[in-house]
Amino acid sequence: MSPSRHTKVLIVGSGPAGYTAGVYAARAMLQPLLVQGIEPGGQLTTTTEVENWPGDVQVQGPDLMVRMEAHAREMGCEIVSDIITSLDLSRRPFTAQSDSGTVYTADAIILATGARAKWLGLPSEEKFKGFGVSACATCDGFFYRGQEIVVIGGGNTAVEEALFLTNFASKVTLVHRRNELRAERILQDRLFKHPKIETLWFHEVAEVIGAESPLGVEGIRLRNVKTGAITEIPCKGVFVAIGHSPASELVKDQLEMHNGGYVTVKPGSTETTIPGVFAAGDLTDHKYRQAVTSAGMGCMAALDAEHWLAAQGDQPQKDTILPMGYGAPEGVGAK
Ligand code: FAD
Ligand code: NAP
Numbered sequence: 001m002s003p004s005r006h007t008k009v010l011i012v013g014s015g016p017a018g019y020t021a022g023v024y025a026a027r028a029m030l031q032p033l034l035v036q037g038i039e040p041g042g043q044l045t046t047t048t049e050v051e052n053w054p055g056d057v058q059v060q061g062p063d064l065m066v067r068m069e070a071h072a073r074e075m076g077c078e079i080v081s082d083i084i085t086s087l088d089l090s091r092r093p094f095t096a097q098s099d100s101g102t103v104y105t106a107d108a109i110i111l112a113t114g115a116r117a118k119w120l121g122l123p124s125e126e127k128f129k130g131f132g133v134s135a136c137a138t139c140d141g142f143f144y145r146g147q148e149i150v151v152i153g154g155g156n157t158a159v160e161e162a163l164f165l166t167n168f169a170s171k172v173t174l175v176h177r178r179n180e181l182r183a184e185r186i187l188q189d190r191l192f193k194h195p196k197i198e199t200l201w202f203h204e205v206a207e208v209i210g211a212e213s214p215l216g217v218e219g220i221r222l223r224n225v226k227t228g229a230i231t232e233i234p235c236k237g238v239f240v241a242i243g244h245s246p247a248s249e250l251v252k253d254q255l256e257m258h259n260g261g262y263v264t265v266k267p268g269s270t271e272t273t274i275p276g277v278f279a280a281g282d283l284t285d286h287k288y289r290q291a292v293t294s295a296g297m298g299c300m301a302a303l304d305a306e307h308w309l310a311a312q313g314d315q316p317q318k319d320t321i322l323p324m325g326y327g328a329p330e331g332v333g334a335k
Pocket of ligand 2: 153157158243288289290
Protein backbone atom coordinates (compact mmCIF):
# COMPACT_ATOMS: atom_id res chain seq x y z
CA MET A 1 0.00 0.00 0.00
CA SER A 2 1.22 3.54 -0.77
CA PRO A 3 2.48 5.48 2.25
CA SER A 4 0.30 8.45 3.11
CA ARG A 5 0.97 11.74 4.85
CA HIS A 6 -1.63 14.15 6.19
CA THR A 7 -0.90 17.86 6.63
CA LYS A 8 -3.00 20.89 7.42
CA VAL A 9 -1.41 22.85 4.60
CA LEU A 10 0.19 21.32 1.54
CA ILE A 11 2.27 23.74 -0.53
CA VAL A 12 2.96 22.61 -4.08
CA GLY A 13 5.99 24.36 -5.58
CA SER A 14 9.32 25.74 -4.37
CA GLY A 15 9.71 29.07 -6.16
CA PRO A 16 9.44 32.44 -4.37
CA ALA A 17 5.67 31.93 -3.93
CA GLY A 18 5.98 28.45 -2.40
CA TYR A 19 8.85 29.24 -0.03
CA THR A 20 7.26 32.49 1.15
CA ALA A 21 4.00 30.63 1.79
CA GLY A 22 6.13 28.11 3.73
CA VAL A 23 7.64 30.83 5.94
CA TYR A 24 4.25 32.38 6.75
CA ALA A 25 2.33 29.11 7.19
CA ALA A 26 5.05 27.76 9.50
CA ARG A 27 4.98 30.94 11.58
CA ALA A 28 1.21 30.53 11.84
CA MET A 29 1.96 27.11 13.45
CA LEU A 30 0.24 25.25 10.61
CA GLN A 31 3.15 22.78 10.20
CA PRO A 32 3.07 23.08 6.41
CA LEU A 33 4.54 20.47 4.11
CA LEU A 34 6.06 21.79 0.88
CA VAL A 35 6.64 19.58 -2.16
CA GLN A 36 9.45 21.01 -4.29
CA GLY A 37 8.74 19.55 -7.72
CA ILE A 38 11.15 18.92 -10.55
CA GLU A 39 12.81 22.35 -10.27
CA PRO A 40 13.68 23.04 -6.61
CA GLY A 41 13.88 26.83 -6.26
CA GLY A 42 11.86 27.48 -9.42
CA GLN A 43 12.64 29.72 -12.38
CA LEU A 44 15.22 31.91 -10.62
CA THR A 45 17.56 28.93 -10.48
CA THR A 46 17.87 29.24 -14.27
CA THR A 47 19.23 32.79 -14.19
CA THR A 48 22.31 34.58 -12.89
CA GLU A 49 22.08 38.15 -11.52
CA VAL A 50 18.79 39.31 -10.06
CA GLU A 51 18.85 43.08 -9.61
CA ASN A 52 15.31 43.82 -8.48
CA TRP A 53 14.93 41.75 -5.33
CA PRO A 54 14.53 44.42 -2.62
CA GLY A 55 17.40 44.47 -0.16
CA ASP A 56 19.94 43.00 -2.59
CA VAL A 57 21.38 45.32 -5.24
CA GLN A 58 22.51 42.17 -6.96
CA VAL A 59 22.06 38.54 -6.00
CA GLN A 60 22.52 35.32 -7.95
CA GLY A 61 19.12 33.69 -8.59
CA PRO A 62 20.19 30.23 -7.37
CA ASP A 63 21.73 31.72 -4.18
CA LEU A 64 18.56 33.65 -3.43
CA MET A 65 16.50 30.48 -3.74
CA VAL A 66 18.86 28.49 -1.48
CA ARG A 67 18.42 31.24 1.13
CA MET A 68 14.63 31.16 0.75
CA GLU A 69 14.60 27.39 1.20
CA ALA A 70 16.77 27.62 4.32
CA HIS A 71 14.51 30.37 5.70
CA ALA A 72 11.34 28.29 5.20
CA ARG A 73 13.00 25.23 6.80
CA GLU A 74 14.28 27.26 9.73
CA MET A 75 10.75 28.55 10.42
CA GLY A 76 9.48 24.95 10.60
CA CYS A 77 8.21 24.23 7.09
CA GLU A 78 8.83 20.60 6.11
CA ILE A 79 10.35 20.47 2.63
CA VAL A 80 10.04 17.29 0.61
CA SER A 81 11.78 16.38 -2.62
CA ASP A 82 8.89 14.93 -4.61
CA ILE A 83 6.60 15.78 -7.53
CA ILE A 84 2.82 15.91 -7.35
CA THR A 85 1.45 13.90 -10.26
CA SER A 86 -2.29 14.42 -9.71
CA LEU A 87 -4.61 16.28 -7.40
CA ASP A 88 -8.16 15.50 -6.36
CA LEU A 89 -9.81 18.72 -5.23
CA SER A 90 -13.36 17.35 -5.40
CA ARG A 91 -13.54 16.37 -1.72
CA ARG A 92 -11.83 17.16 1.56
CA PRO A 93 -9.33 16.32 2.71
CA PHE A 94 -7.76 17.07 -0.66
CA THR A 95 -5.61 14.27 -2.08
CA ALA A 96 -2.32 14.54 -3.94
CA GLN A 97 -0.67 11.56 -5.61
CA SER A 98 3.07 11.83 -6.06
CA ASP A 99 5.96 10.52 -8.07
CA SER A 100 7.46 8.82 -4.98
CA GLY A 101 4.21 6.92 -4.40
CA THR A 102 3.36 8.84 -1.23
CA VAL A 103 -0.24 10.03 -1.11
CA TYR A 104 -0.50 13.42 0.56
CA THR A 105 -3.80 14.53 2.07
CA ALA A 106 -4.38 18.11 3.16
CA ASP A 107 -7.04 20.30 4.74
CA ALA A 108 -5.89 23.24 2.63
CA ILE A 109 -3.67 23.48 -0.43
CA ILE A 110 -1.50 26.31 -1.70
CA LEU A 111 -0.71 25.93 -5.38
CA ALA A 112 2.54 27.63 -6.39
CA THR A 113 3.59 25.63 -9.44
CA GLY A 114 4.73 28.71 -11.38
CA ALA A 115 5.42 28.68 -15.09
CA ARG A 116 7.50 26.86 -17.70
CA ALA A 117 9.34 27.98 -20.81
CA LYS A 118 7.33 28.10 -24.05
CA TRP A 119 8.65 26.55 -27.25
CA LEU A 120 8.08 27.55 -30.85
CA GLY A 121 6.51 24.20 -31.71
CA LEU A 122 8.59 23.50 -34.83
CA PRO A 123 9.59 19.89 -35.63
CA SER A 124 13.20 21.01 -36.21
CA GLU A 125 13.23 22.71 -32.78
CA GLU A 126 12.12 19.44 -31.19
CA LYS A 127 14.72 17.48 -33.16
CA PHE A 128 17.63 19.63 -31.96
CA LYS A 129 16.49 20.17 -28.34
CA GLY A 130 19.53 19.33 -26.24
CA PHE A 131 21.70 19.32 -29.40
CA GLY A 132 22.00 23.07 -29.92
CA VAL A 133 18.47 24.21 -29.09
CA SER A 134 17.94 25.31 -25.49
CA ALA A 135 15.63 27.46 -23.34
CA CYS A 136 18.16 28.05 -20.56
CA ALA A 137 21.27 30.13 -21.17
CA THR A 138 22.50 29.69 -17.60
CA CYS A 139 22.31 25.93 -17.94
CA ASP A 140 23.75 25.55 -21.43
CA GLY A 141 25.64 28.77 -22.35
CA PHE A 142 28.98 27.31 -21.33
CA PHE A 143 28.86 24.79 -24.21
CA TYR A 144 29.07 27.57 -26.80
CA ARG A 145 32.47 29.12 -26.04
CA GLY A 146 33.73 31.00 -29.09
CA GLN A 147 30.62 30.09 -31.14
CA GLU A 148 27.86 32.14 -32.76
CA ILE A 149 24.49 32.02 -31.04
CA VAL A 150 20.97 33.16 -31.92
CA VAL A 151 18.42 34.15 -29.27
CA ILE A 152 14.72 34.31 -30.14
CA GLY A 153 12.35 36.69 -28.32
CA GLY A 154 11.94 40.28 -27.22
CA GLY A 155 11.15 40.17 -23.49
CA ASN A 156 13.31 40.45 -20.38
CA THR A 157 14.33 36.81 -20.62
CA ALA A 158 15.55 37.07 -24.22
CA VAL A 159 17.56 40.22 -23.52
CA GLU A 160 19.06 38.85 -20.31
CA GLU A 161 19.94 35.59 -22.06
CA ALA A 162 21.57 37.45 -24.97
CA LEU A 163 23.65 39.53 -22.54
CA PHE A 164 24.63 36.50 -20.49
CA LEU A 165 25.62 34.51 -23.58
CA THR A 166 28.16 37.17 -24.57
CA ASN A 167 30.31 35.67 -21.78
CA PHE A 168 30.85 32.67 -24.01
CA ALA A 169 29.83 33.42 -27.59
CA SER A 170 31.83 35.19 -30.27
CA LYS A 171 28.60 36.81 -31.50
CA VAL A 172 24.94 36.83 -30.37
CA THR A 173 22.08 37.71 -32.73
CA LEU A 174 18.79 38.59 -31.07
CA VAL A 175 15.93 37.80 -33.45
CA HIS A 176 12.55 39.40 -32.72
CA ARG A 177 9.29 39.34 -34.64
CA ARG A 178 8.70 43.10 -34.14
CA ASN A 179 11.02 46.11 -33.96
CA GLU A 180 10.24 46.91 -30.35
CA LEU A 181 11.27 44.99 -27.25
CA ARG A 182 9.16 44.30 -24.17
CA ALA A 183 12.27 44.19 -21.99
CA GLU A 184 12.92 46.82 -19.32
CA ARG A 185 14.67 49.97 -20.59
CA ILE A 186 17.80 49.36 -18.53
CA LEU A 187 18.24 45.94 -20.16
CA GLN A 188 17.55 47.31 -23.64
CA ASP A 189 20.19 49.93 -23.07
CA ARG A 190 22.79 47.28 -22.17
CA LEU A 191 21.76 45.17 -25.16
CA PHE A 192 22.04 47.95 -27.74
CA LYS A 193 25.44 49.07 -26.38
CA HIS A 194 26.95 45.57 -26.40
CA PRO A 195 29.59 45.15 -29.11
CA LYS A 196 28.96 41.39 -29.47
CA ILE A 197 25.18 41.67 -29.94
CA GLU A 198 23.29 42.32 -33.16
CA THR A 199 19.50 42.62 -33.39
CA LEU A 200 17.44 41.39 -36.29
CA TRP A 201 13.92 42.86 -36.36
CA PHE A 202 10.76 41.55 -38.02
CA HIS A 203 12.01 37.98 -38.31
CA GLU A 204 10.62 34.67 -37.11
CA VAL A 205 12.06 31.19 -37.14
CA ALA A 206 11.20 29.07 -40.17
CA GLU A 207 13.48 26.15 -39.32
CA VAL A 208 16.47 25.15 -37.26
CA ILE A 209 19.02 23.51 -39.52
CA GLY A 210 21.83 21.16 -38.60
CA ALA A 211 23.91 18.06 -39.06
CA GLU A 212 22.60 14.54 -38.56
CA SER A 213 25.73 12.81 -37.36
CA PRO A 214 26.63 13.89 -34.83
CA LEU A 215 23.28 15.64 -34.32
CA GLY A 216 23.90 19.37 -33.91
CA VAL A 217 22.71 22.82 -34.94
CA GLU A 218 24.53 24.48 -37.85
CA GLY A 219 22.27 27.45 -38.44
CA ILE A 220 18.81 28.91 -38.48
CA ARG A 221 16.45 29.75 -41.33
CA LEU A 222 14.49 32.93 -40.68
CA ARG A 223 11.46 34.44 -42.39
CA ASN A 224 10.97 38.19 -42.70
CA VAL A 225 7.44 38.68 -41.36
CA LYS A 226 6.86 41.67 -43.68
CA THR A 227 8.25 40.39 -46.96
CA GLY A 228 8.33 36.62 -46.46
CA ALA A 229 11.99 36.61 -47.56
CA ILE A 230 14.09 33.78 -46.12
CA THR A 231 17.55 34.34 -44.63
CA GLU A 232 19.96 31.87 -43.08
CA ILE A 233 22.31 32.64 -40.21
CA PRO A 234 25.07 30.19 -39.29
CA CYS A 235 25.13 29.41 -35.56
CA LYS A 236 25.85 26.56 -33.17
CA GLY A 237 23.25 27.44 -30.57
CA VAL A 238 19.62 28.60 -30.67
CA PHE A 239 18.16 29.89 -27.40
CA VAL A 240 14.38 30.13 -27.39
CA ALA A 241 13.20 32.82 -24.94
CA ILE A 242 9.62 33.53 -25.98
CA GLY A 243 7.93 33.54 -22.62
CA HIS A 244 6.41 31.15 -20.16
CA SER A 245 3.09 29.37 -19.69
CA PRO A 246 1.50 28.65 -16.32
CA ALA A 247 2.05 25.13 -14.95
CA SER A 248 -1.63 24.48 -14.32
CA GLU A 249 -2.10 20.95 -15.75
CA LEU A 250 -2.66 19.52 -12.25
CA VAL A 251 -5.82 21.57 -11.79
CA LYS A 252 -7.09 21.73 -15.37
CA ASP A 253 -10.85 21.01 -15.34
CA GLN A 254 -10.92 21.45 -11.54
CA LEU A 255 -10.37 25.19 -11.12
CA GLU A 256 -11.49 28.19 -13.13
CA MET A 257 -8.75 29.63 -15.35
CA HIS A 258 -8.14 32.77 -17.40
CA ASN A 259 -5.81 34.00 -20.18
CA GLY A 260 -5.03 30.54 -21.45
CA GLY A 261 -4.38 28.57 -18.29
CA TYR A 262 -3.67 30.95 -15.38
CA VAL A 263 -5.59 29.90 -12.25
CA THR A 264 -8.25 32.47 -11.42
CA VAL A 265 -8.29 33.92 -7.92
CA LYS A 266 -10.80 36.20 -6.29
CA PRO A 267 -9.58 39.81 -6.77
CA GLY A 268 -7.39 40.95 -3.88
CA SER A 269 -7.01 37.43 -2.52
CA THR A 270 -5.55 34.03 -3.39
CA GLU A 271 -8.82 32.10 -3.08
CA THR A 272 -9.54 29.91 -6.08
CA THR A 273 -12.96 28.65 -7.08
CA ILE A 274 -12.67 25.77 -4.57
CA PRO A 275 -12.75 26.73 -0.88
CA GLY A 276 -9.55 25.69 0.84
CA VAL A 277 -7.49 25.81 -2.36
CA PHE A 278 -5.30 28.89 -2.79
CA ALA A 279 -3.06 29.90 -5.70
CA ALA A 280 -0.02 32.19 -5.76
CA GLY A 281 2.72 33.42 -8.06
CA ASP A 282 3.17 32.95 -11.80
CA LEU A 283 0.52 30.23 -11.80
CA THR A 284 -2.17 32.85 -11.32
CA ASP A 285 -0.51 36.07 -12.51
CA HIS A 286 -0.42 36.75 -16.23
CA LYS A 287 0.58 40.38 -15.75
CA TYR A 288 3.48 41.02 -13.35
CA ARG A 289 5.28 37.64 -13.16
CA GLN A 290 8.11 38.79 -10.90
CA ALA A 291 9.90 37.14 -8.00
CA VAL A 292 8.78 39.83 -5.58
CA THR A 293 5.11 39.72 -6.63
CA SER A 294 5.17 35.91 -6.45
CA ALA A 295 6.62 36.06 -2.96
CA GLY A 296 3.93 38.60 -2.00
CA MET A 297 1.22 36.29 -3.25
CA GLY A 298 2.81 33.38 -1.36
CA CYS A 299 2.46 35.42 1.82
CA MET A 300 -1.18 36.21 0.98
CA ALA A 301 -1.94 32.55 0.29
CA ALA A 302 -0.56 31.43 3.67
CA LEU A 303 -2.56 34.13 5.48
CA ASP A 304 -5.70 33.26 3.49
CA ALA A 305 -5.22 29.56 4.31
CA GLU A 306 -4.70 30.36 7.99
CA HIS A 307 -7.93 32.40 8.16
CA TRP A 308 -9.87 29.83 6.21
CA LEU A 309 -8.68 26.93 8.41
CA ALA A 310 -9.52 28.92 11.54
CA ALA A 311 -13.03 29.45 10.19
CA GLN A 312 -13.37 25.68 9.72
CA GLY A 313 -12.55 25.19 13.41
CA ASP A 314 -9.21 23.79 12.17
CA GLN A 315 -10.82 20.36 11.84
CA PRO A 316 -10.00 18.14 8.89
CA GLN A 317 -13.35 17.48 7.20
CA LYS A 318 -13.42 13.90 6.05
CA ASP A 319 -15.07 13.16 2.73
CA THR A 320 -16.74 16.50 2.24
CA ILE A 321 -17.79 16.77 -1.41
CA LEU A 322 -17.08 20.26 -2.61
CA PRO A 323 -18.94 22.68 -4.83
CA MET A 324 -17.25 25.16 -7.18
CA GLY A 325 -17.32 28.87 -6.29
CA TYR A 326 -15.17 31.34 -4.39
CA GLY A 327 -15.01 30.32 -0.73
CA ALA A 328 -15.65 33.17 1.68
CA PRO A 329 -13.22 32.85 4.61
CA GLU A 330 -16.12 32.21 6.96
CA GLY A 331 -17.80 29.72 4.59
CA VAL A 332 -17.84 26.17 5.91
CA GLY A 333 -17.17 23.94 2.93
CA ALA A 334 -20.27 22.81 1.02
CA LYS A 335 -22.87 25.47 0.40
P1 FAD B 1 8.39 29.31 -10.12
O1 FAD B 1 9.62 30.04 -9.79
O2 FAD B 1 8.05 29.05 -11.54
O3 FAD B 1 8.43 27.92 -9.34
C1 FAD B 1 7.48 26.93 -9.57
C2 FAD B 1 7.77 25.75 -8.66
O4 FAD B 1 6.70 24.80 -8.77
C3 FAD B 1 9.05 25.00 -8.99
O5 FAD B 1 9.76 24.78 -7.80
C4 FAD B 1 8.57 23.66 -9.54
O6 FAD B 1 9.46 22.59 -9.24
C5 FAD B 1 7.26 23.51 -8.78
N1 FAD B 1 6.29 22.61 -9.41
C6 FAD B 1 5.75 22.69 -10.66
N2 FAD B 1 4.94 21.63 -10.89
C7 FAD B 1 4.98 20.88 -9.74
C8 FAD B 1 4.39 19.65 -9.35
N3 FAD B 1 3.61 18.97 -10.18
N4 FAD B 1 4.66 19.16 -8.12
C9 FAD B 1 5.44 19.83 -7.27
N5 FAD B 1 6.03 21.02 -7.57
C10 FAD B 1 5.81 21.51 -8.80
N6 FAD B 1 11.82 37.88 -11.80
C11 FAD B 1 12.32 38.92 -11.13
O7 FAD B 1 11.63 39.51 -10.31
N7 FAD B 1 13.62 39.32 -11.33
C12 FAD B 1 14.45 38.70 -12.21
O8 FAD B 1 15.59 39.11 -12.38
C13 FAD B 1 13.94 37.59 -12.91
N8 FAD B 1 14.73 36.94 -13.77
C14 FAD B 1 14.23 35.85 -14.44
C15 FAD B 1 15.06 35.17 -15.31
C16 FAD B 1 14.60 34.08 -16.00
C17 FAD B 1 15.51 33.34 -16.95
C18 FAD B 1 13.26 33.64 -15.81
C19 FAD B 1 12.76 32.42 -16.53
C20 FAD B 1 12.41 34.33 -14.95
C21 FAD B 1 12.88 35.44 -14.27
N9 FAD B 1 12.08 36.16 -13.39
C22 FAD B 1 12.59 37.21 -12.69
C23 FAD B 1 10.69 35.78 -13.14
C24 FAD B 1 10.63 34.96 -11.79
O9 FAD B 1 11.59 33.93 -11.85
C25 FAD B 1 9.24 34.37 -11.61
O10 FAD B 1 8.28 35.42 -11.62
C26 FAD B 1 9.13 33.63 -10.28
O11 FAD B 1 10.14 32.64 -10.16
C27 FAD B 1 7.77 32.95 -10.11
O12 FAD B 1 7.75 32.34 -8.88
P2 FAD B 1 6.74 31.17 -8.53
O13 FAD B 1 7.03 30.79 -7.12
O14 FAD B 1 5.37 31.58 -8.88
O15 FAD B 1 7.07 29.97 -9.51
P1 NAP C 1 7.47 37.82 -22.21
O1 NAP C 1 7.66 39.09 -21.47
O2 NAP C 1 6.10 37.25 -22.35
O3 NAP C 1 8.12 38.02 -23.66
C1 NAP C 1 8.06 37.01 -24.62
C2 NAP C 1 8.69 37.53 -25.91
O4 NAP C 1 8.73 36.48 -26.86
C3 NAP C 1 7.91 38.68 -26.53
O5 NAP C 1 8.80 39.64 -27.01
C4 NAP C 1 7.14 38.01 -27.65
O6 NAP C 1 6.96 38.83 -28.78
C5 NAP C 1 8.06 36.88 -28.05
N1 NAP C 1 7.30 35.73 -28.57
C6 NAP C 1 6.26 35.10 -27.98
N2 NAP C 1 5.86 34.06 -28.73
C7 NAP C 1 6.66 34.05 -29.82
C8 NAP C 1 6.76 33.22 -30.96
N3 NAP C 1 5.94 32.16 -31.13
N4 NAP C 1 7.70 33.49 -31.88
C9 NAP C 1 8.55 34.53 -31.72
N5 NAP C 1 8.52 35.35 -30.66
C10 NAP C 1 7.59 35.11 -29.72
O7 NAP C 1 8.33 36.63 -21.56
P2 NAP C 1 9.71 36.64 -20.74
O8 NAP C 1 10.70 37.53 -21.37
O9 NAP C 1 10.05 35.19 -20.54
O10 NAP C 1 9.30 37.23 -19.33
C11 NAP C 1 8.27 36.58 -18.56
C12 NAP C 1 8.06 37.32 -17.25
O11 NAP C 1 9.21 37.15 -16.41
C13 NAP C 1 7.88 38.81 -17.48
O12 NAP C 1 6.90 39.29 -16.60
C14 NAP C 1 9.22 39.37 -17.15
O13 NAP C 1 9.15 40.71 -16.68
C15 NAP C 1 9.70 38.42 -16.04
N6 NAP C 1 11.18 38.45 -16.05
C16 NAP C 1 11.76 39.48 -15.37
C17 NAP C 1 13.11 39.65 -15.44
C18 NAP C 1 13.70 40.80 -14.71
O14 NAP C 1 13.01 41.45 -13.94
N7 NAP C 1 14.96 41.13 -14.89
C19 NAP C 1 13.89 38.78 -16.20
C20 NAP C 1 13.26 37.76 -16.90
C21 NAP C 1 11.89 37.62 -16.84
P3 NAP C 1 5.98 40.10 -28.74
O15 NAP C 1 6.71 41.14 -27.95
O16 NAP C 1 5.82 40.42 -30.17
O17 NAP C 1 4.72 39.61 -28.10
